[in-house]
Amino acid sequence: MKQTLIIANWKMNGSLVSNSKLLTAILKFSNTANTELVICPSYPYLHQVKEYIIGSKIKLGAQNVNENITGAYTGEVSADMLKEFYCRYILVGHSERRALFQESNALIAKKITQTIDAGLTPVLCIGETLAQRENGDVKTVILDQLSYVINEIGLKKFKLVVIAYEPIWAIGTGQTASPEQAQTVHRMIRQYLYGLDPIVSKEASILYGGSVNETNASLLIKQNDIDGFLVGGASLNTESFQAICTLK
Ligand code: PGA
Numbered sequence: 001m002k003q004t005l006i007i008a009n010w011k012m013n014g015s016l017v018s019n020s021k022l023l024t025a026i027l028k029f030s031n032t033a034n035t036e037l038v039i040c041p042s043y044p045y046l047h048q049v050k051e052y053i054i055g056s057k058i059k060l061g062a063q064n065v066n067e068n069i070t071g072a073y074t075g076e077v078s079a080d081m082l083k084e085f086y087c088r089y090i091l092v093g094h095s096e097r098r099a100l101f102q103e104s105n106a107l108i109a110k111k112i113t114q115t116i117d118a119g120l121t122p123v124l125c126i127g128e129t130l131a132q133r134e135n136g137d138v139k140t141v142i143l144d145q146l147s148y149v150i151n152e153i154g155l156k157k158f159k160l161v162v163i164a165y166e167p168i169w170a171i172g173t174g175q176t177a178s179p180e181q182a183q184t185v186h187r188m189i190r191q192y193l194y195g196l197d198p199i200v201s202k203e204a205s206i207l208y209g210g211s212v213n214e215t216n217a218s219l220l221i222k223q224n225d226i227d228g229f230l231v232g233g234a235s236l237n238t239e240s241f242q243a244i245c246t247l248k
Contacts, residue, residue, distance in 0.1 A: 004035040004221065005162065005205055005228035006245050007061060007123060008235030009091060012042055019045055023052040025238040026245075030058050033245040035228065038089050039235075043077055050086040061089030061123070064097060067110035079118035090115045091230075093145075094125045095168045105145060109152035116157050123162045123230065124149060125209070130169035142185060143192055155197055162205045163189060164230040170210025172232060179219045182208045186225035214243035221247055 014022075019041065030037055040061035041049050050060055066076035082090060092115060093108035108124070115122040126145040128138050142165070150158045165185050170176050177185075186206050193201035208220055209230030220226055234240040 002203070002205055002227055005038070005207060006033075006035045007038040007089065007091075007164075007207065007228070007230045008040060008241065009063065009094070009209075009230055009232050010039070010041045010045075010236060011063070011096075011232060013236055014041060014045055016045075016048060019048055020052075022236065022238060023049060026058065026241065027052060027056055029242045029246060030056055035245055037245060040089070040091055046082070046085045046087065054086075059088045060086050061091065062087045063091050063094070065090045065092065065111050065115055067107055067114055069114065079114040079120055083118050083120055087120060089121045089123055089162070091164075092122045092124055095127055095166060095171060099168075105148035106152070109149045112149055112161060113153055113157070116153070116160050121160060121162055123164050123207070125164045125166050125230070127166040127168050127171075127210070133167070133169065138185060139188055142189065146189065146192065150196070155200060159197075159200045159203065162207065164207040164209050165189065166209035166230060168210075172211070174211050176211040176213070176216045176220075177208070179216075179223050182220055183223035183225060186223065190225050212244060214240045217244045218247050 112122045128141040205227045
């Protein structure tokens with residue numbers, strides 16, 4: 001059976017002092033959590049987080065990666081570098097990166113390729129805006145984002161990708177998708193994958209993200225096709241994050 005996967009996306013938050021407090025608390029409950037836990041801090045804190053989690057069951061992840069192997073890309077970080085810093089996961093195509101840094105499906109597919117080629121697990125983030133939802137375009141938007149990457153990298157590589165469905169209107173807004181809304185999209189993703197390859201569909205880890213908190217997480221995780229969470233704001237709060245990670 002797939003293990004529940006919970007990824008903390010700290011975004012551009014934290015400091016040496018606040019990270020240290022959070023990590024001390026997370027380490028305490030991580031052994032009782034029946035989940036795979038991943039922490040994605042900003043690049044400068046990768047080493048700090050590594051020092052805390054080494055020897056524990058917590059894994060390290062990055063929030064972004066460059067699409068090239070190496071070279072003159074000032075300010076960028078490659079997948080091989082992240083691997084050297086103990087990363088196992090990389091978030092790719094987060095909606096904030098798509099919107100604020102104009103990341104296209106084509107760029108995202110390249111980043112996923114680099115991530116997989118470095119031996120790391122990409123977490124492909126997909127999701128619709130509120131306007132797209134209100135127009136009835138959820139299926140088209142989600143399948144566009146998904147199929148673009150699959151067509152570029154092929155199913156053999158795609159089976160190594162974790163999918164995170166994050167409706168943009170739910171991210172950081174406190175307005176989470178209802179369990180039914182989330183399940184409907186997760187099911188649709190799984191059915192689409194089933195049409196391509198039943199095994200890939202069955203084994204795919206499809207996370208939900210968007211204002212997950214200690215109150216809504218228990219109902220969301222009961223949905224058949226929700227395999228875990230990508231958690232932003234609530235992952236910065238010890239009590240909330242502990243509650244999410246230790247759901248029964
Ligand atoms: P949120 O962020 O939990 O604060 O909504 C989720 C995300 O952006 O990954």
